[in-house]
Amino acid sequence: MYRDTWAEINLNHIRTNLSVIRQTLSAQVKLMAVVKANGYGHGDVETARSAELAGADYLAVAYLDEAIHLRTKGIKLPILILTPIKPDDVQLAIAFDLMLTVTSAAWFEEMRVFKEEAYCSKLKVHVKMDTGLGRIGIKTKEEWDEIVPWLRAADIVVDGFYTHFATAGMADTTYLDQQAQRFMTMMGWSETSSIRVNHFHCAGSAAALRFPHLAMDMVRIGAAMYGFYPQNLISHLQLEPALSLHSRLIQVKKLMKGEFLGYDNLYQAEADEWIGTIPIGYADGWSQRMQHTELLIEGQRAPIVGKICMDQLMVRLPEYCEEGTLVTLIGKQGDEEITFNELAAHIGSVSQEISTSLTARVAREYTGKKEAGAKWVKQTLPFTSSSVKM
Numbered sequence: 001m002y003r004d005t006w007a008e009i010n011l012n013h014i015r016t017n018l019s020v021i022r023q024t025l026s027a028q029v030k031l032m033a034v035v036k037a038n039g040y041g042h043g044d045v046e047t048a049r050s051a052e053l054a055g056a057d058y059l060a061v062a063y064l065d066e067a068i069h070l071r072t073k074g075i076k077l078p079i080l081i082l083t084p085i086k087p088d089d090v091q092l093a094i095a096f097d098l099m100l101t102v103t104s105a106a107w108f109e110e111m112r113v114f115k116e117e118a119y120c121s122k123l124k125v126h127v128k129m130d131t132g133l134g135r136i137g138i139k140t141k142e143e144w145d146e147i148v149p150w151l152r153a154a155d156i157v158v159d160g161f162y163t164h165f166a167t168a169g170m171a172d173t174t175y176l177d178q179q180a181q182r183f184m185t186m187m188g189w190s191e192t193s194s195i196r197v198n199h200f201h202c203a204g205s206a207a208a209l210r211f212p213h214l215a216m217d218m219v220r221i222g223a224a225m226y227g228f229y230p231q232n233l234i235s236h237l238q239l240e241p242a243l244s245l246h247s248r249l250i251q252v253k254k255l256m257k258g259e260f261l262g263y264d265n266l267y268q269a270e271a272d273e274w275i276g277t278i279p280i281g282y283a284d285g286w287s288q289r290m291q292h293t294e295l296l297i298e299g300q301r302a303p304i305v306g307k308i309c310m311d312q313l314m315v316r317l318p319e320y321c322e323e324g325t326l327v328t329l330i331g332k333q334g335d336e337e338i339t340f341n342e343l344a345a346h347i348g349s350v351s352q353e354i355s356t357s358l359t360a361r362v363a364r365e366y367t368g369k370k371e372a373g374a375k376w377v378k379q380t381l382p383f384t385s386s387s388v389k390m
């Protein structure tokens with residue numbers, strides 16, 4: 001790419017974060033690295049490889065397309081798809097050796113049109129339970145009793161049984177405790193129905209790091225592997241953000257006192273000021289919600305002024321700077337740092353919304369070790385379209 005705006009992704013930080021997390025877990029707990037949404041914006045294949053090198057046991061993505069993309073790039077780890085897929089696509093999932101989240105008997109019934117029980121290949125599933133998030137999953141004993149016969153089929157392997165917490169990042173643990181209790185009850189259902197389950201799991205990053213007793217057989221680590229975590233609640237760990245965002249001044253001009261700047265005359269100079277223009281805008285994921293935040297130039301904080309445009313934004317410089325000067329929108333310059341936490345607080349969201357919002361137009365530049373050996377080992381594609389039975 002030919003533009004001076006790029007996200008730098010330090011893969012060593014992802015690997016170190018995962019190693020630090022791994023050290024907090026008992027040896028028998030498996031680590032599932034969550035690389036959905038293009039690895040939370042960090043690059044799906046690169047983060048999946050880093051997770052593999054750091055000893056992750058499983059990967060997770062949200063959708064079938066994301067999983068197929070990883071497989072076609074040679075990623076070999078077991079992959080769980082966290083959102084139910086269409087029953088019609090079941091053979092595709094089997095061909096690419098993917099594990100599915102299942103939440104209803106109706107899904108199995110429809111799926112059987114596309115996969116006969118006699119068909120020799122096994123389908124690995126993780127049954128999702130709704131213990132209070134209210135998103136997807138089996139909520140009642142009746143729903144469980146309906147799905148049980150389908151789980152007993154000879155070609156179905158129940159590799160997992162899981163739930164997801166609503167409030168793992170909140171200081172008050174009352175609701176989380178209730179969800180955990182509810183999950184224990186549901187785990188009892190699987191036992192009384194004699195369904196053999198390989199892995200019980202309930203903890204994402206926040207729960208896994210705050211409450212080690214909830215790690216069970218596996219933890220699903222997304223945010224924390226990228227260096228996002230509630231620092232106020234998890235003070236015993238030091239995780240490093242892997243992504244920083246940079247650009248350069250493409251024009252520097254003087255704005256005289258009283259002159260306007262940007263669309264809708266949003267900004268008016270209070271004095272004679274130096275203004276710099278930067279080639280990044282809302283079409284890159286730097287939304288207008290970032291109005292009134294700061295960025296770093298020459299190691300100093302400088303405020304974004306005027307409306308953020310589609311492709312550019314303007315900044316009030318602390319002093320005259322040359323065109324081409326480095327600008328850091330997320331990350332460090334000298335002693336100053338713009339953190340994901342600071343920006344997330346400003347827009348009333350979480351760090352991962354900012355990293356996943358960076359569009360494909362922002363170049364990703366990787367630093368740190370990508371491979372175990374020095375050489376790039378080209379992997380052959382494990383599947384061809386002809387091996388996929390439709």
Ligand SMILES: *Cc1c(COP(=O)(O)O)cnc(C)c1O
Nearest residue numbers: 034082164204205220221222223
């Ligand atoms: C995204 C997701 C995770 C990862 O959560 P983090 O808080 O980013 O670690 C875990 N489980 C499920 C079901 C998810 O959808």
